[in-house]
Amino acid sequence: MTSTRKAPRVGAEGIDPQLRNLAIVVVLGAIMTVLDGTIVNVAIASLGRDFGTSLSTVHWVVTGYTLALSMAIPLTGWSVWRFGARTMWLVSIGVFVSGSLLCGLAWSIPTLIAFRVLQGVGGGMLLPVGQMMLAREAGPERMGRVMSIVSVPAMLAPVLGPLLGGVILDDLNWRWMFFVNVPFCALALVAALRMLPRDTERSGDARLDVVGILLLCPGLAALVYGLSEAGNGTSLTGARFLFSVSAGAVLVAAFVAHALRIRDGALIDLRPLGTRAFTTATGGLFLYSGAMFGVMILVPLFAGIVRGDSALDAGWLLAPMGLGAMMTMSVSGRLSDRYGGRRFAVGGVLCVLAGVLALTGIGPGTGRAMIMVAMFGVGLGHGLIAPCLLSMAYQGLPRTAVPAATTGANILIRVGSSFGTAVVAVILQIAIRDEIPGTSGNLPEAAERHATDTPTLLTSAFTGTFWWVAAILLISLFPILAIPRRPKETHVNAQ
Structure with missing residues (x-):
C-alpha cells in the first residue's frame, strides 16, 4: 500500500482549497443520484399507461433501483481500499450516467427495470465514496462541516425529487427524468478529472471477502424489499414481508458473526x-x-x-x-x-x-x-x-x-x-x-x-x-x- 498526504492549508473558514474542490465534486456527483431515488415516484402512473402494464409491475422501476442501491453500498469500503477513491468515484458516476441514458432510451418495461438496476449500482456507491473522501481529507477538527456538505444531497432528494418529477411530467416526457441526469453527471465527471487528487491510499493486494458479499448484499436487499412490502394489505404481501425480513435478518446476523470471526479482510x-x-x-x-x-x-x-x-x-x-x-x-x-x-x-x-x-x-x-x-x-x-x-x-x-x-x-x-x-x-x-x-x-x-x-x-x-x-x-x-x-x-x- 502507498500513502502520502500533505498537511492541509487551512484558511479563514477552516476549509482549504483542496477540501473545497473535493466538496464541490462530491455534491455535483451525488445530488442527481440521490434525487433519482424519489424523482421517479411521481411517474408510476404515466409509465403504466405508456407501457401498457400493471402498476405492480411498474413499481419495480422504483424497487429495482432501491435494491441495487442497497446491494452496492457494502462494496464501497473494499473497492476504495483496493482501487482508490478517485477511481471508484469516476467508475461509479460513469455507471450511473450510462444507466440514466439507457433508462431514457428504454423500449419496454423489462429493459427499463434492468437499466434502473444499473443506475442503482452506480448510485449506491457514489455518496458513500464521496463521504469517505471528505472524511479522510477533513480530519476530526473539520468533520462537522464536511458532513454538512455531504448531507446536502440526501436532504434535498425527498424535497426536490417529487417537485422536479412533477414539473417534467407536466411539461415534458417521462424520459427526461433520466436524460436530465446526463449533463449534470458530465459536469461532475469533468470536475472530478480536474479537481480530485490522484489515488495515493490503496492496497493492490486487498482481497475480496466473497463470503461476506454472499451474506450481506442479499441480506440487505431482502430486508429493504421486505420492509417495502409492509402495509400493502394482502395476505400475499404479508407473507413476502415476513419471509424477506426474516431471511434478511438471518443473513445480516450471519455476516456480523463472520466479520467478527475473521482476523482481517472482512467486507x-x-x-x-x-x-x-x-x-x-x-x-x-x-x-x-x-x-x-x-x-x-x-x-x-x-x-x-x-x-x-x-x-x-x-x-x-x-x-x-x-x-x-x-x-x-x-x-x-x-x-x-x-x-x-x-x-x-x-x-x-x-x-x-x-x-x-x-x-x-x-x-x-x-x-x-x-x-x-x-x-x-x-x-x-x-x-x-x-x-x-x-x-x-x-x-x-x-x-x-x-x-x-x-x-x-x-x-x-x-x-x-x-x-x-x-x-x-x-x-x-x-x-x-x-x-x-x-x-x-x-x-x-x-x-x-x-x-x-x-x-x-x-x-x-x-x-x-x-x-x-x-x-x-x-x-x-x-x-x-x-x-x-x-x-x-x-x-x-x-x-
Whole structure:
C-alpha cells in the first residue's frame, strides 16, 4: 500500500482549497443520484399507461433501483481500499450516467427495470465514496462541516425529487427524468478529472471477502424489499414481508458473526466500529431516519388523498423543509466542530418533534400555510441533526476505519429509512381499518368512499400515525444523549 498526504492549508473558514474542490465534486456527483431515488415516484402512473402494464409491475422501476442501491453500498469500503477513491468515484458516476441514458432510451418495461438496476449500482456507491473522501481529507477538527456538505444531497432528494418529477411530467416526457441526469453527471465527471487528487491510499493486494458479499448484499436487499412490502394489505404481501425480513435478518446476523470471526479482510471490518460514539450516533441516526422518512411519506399522502392536491402541489408542501434545513445546515457543522454536536443534535430532534406535533392537529380544512410552517420547523431541526450525528459517528476512529464507518453508517441510514416507511405504512393501514371498517386499511379504497365524514375519518388516521412518528423521535433521543462528549484534545479553534 502507498500513502502520502500533505498537511492541509487551512484558511479563514477552516476549509482549504483542496477540501473545497473535493466538496464541490462530491455534491455535483451525488445530488442527481440521490434525487433519482424519489424523482421517479411521481411517474408510476404515466409509465403504466405508456407501457401498457400493471402498476405492480411498474413499481419495480422504483424497487429495482432501491435494491441495487442497497446491494452496492457494502462494496464501497473494499473497492476504495483496493482501487482508490478517485477511481471508484469516476467508475461509479460513469455507471450511473450510462444507466440514466439507457433508462431514457428504454423500449419496454423489462429493459427499463434492468437499466434502473444499473443506475442503482452506480448510485449506491457514489455518496458513500464521496463521504469517505471528505472524511479522510477533513480530519476530526473539520468533520462537522464536511458532513454538512455531504448531507446536502440526501436532504434535498425527498424535497426536490417529487417537485422536479412533477414539473417534467407536466411539461415534458417521462424520459427526461433520466436524460436530465446526463449533463449534470458530465459536469461532475469533468470536475472530478480536474479537481480530485490522484489515488495515493490503496492496497493492490486487498482481497475480496466473497463470503461476506454472499451474506450481506442479499441480506440487505431482502430486508429493504421486505420492509417495502409492509402495509400493502394482502395476505400475499404479508407473507413476502415476513419471509424477506426474516431471511434478511438471518443473513445480516450471519455476516456480523463472520466479520467478527475473521482476523482481517472482512467486507466491512466491524471491530473498530464498536466504539460508544459510533454505535450511539448511528443508532440515533437509524431511528431518526425512520421517523423523517415517515413524515416525508405522510405529508404528500395526506395532501393527495384528503386534500385532493396534485402530485406537484403535494410536493410543494415539502419545500419549506428544504429551506429550513439549508438555513441551519449552513452553521450546524461549524458549531459541531467547535462545541461538539450532541447538544445541537438533541435540539434538532426537539425542533423536528415540535413540527410533527403541529401536524397531529391538522384537519381536512387545514390551510396549506399551516402545514408548510410545520414542515419549515421540521427542516430547521433536520439541518442540525444529520451533520452532527454523522460527524460524531467518526469520533475517535482511526483513519483506516473511515471506509468501514462510512459504509456502516450508509447501510444503517438505508435500512432505517425503509424501516420508517414500513412502520408508517402498517400503522396508517391499521388506523384506516379502525376508522373506516370494511376497507381492509387500503388507502385508495378508503379515499374512494363518498361519505361526508370520510375526509374527517381519514384525517384521524393520519394524525394518529403522526403521533407514532413523534414517539419514534422521542426514542431516538436515548442513543443521542448517550453519545460521549468529544475528547478535549479535539476541541480546537474551528475558525
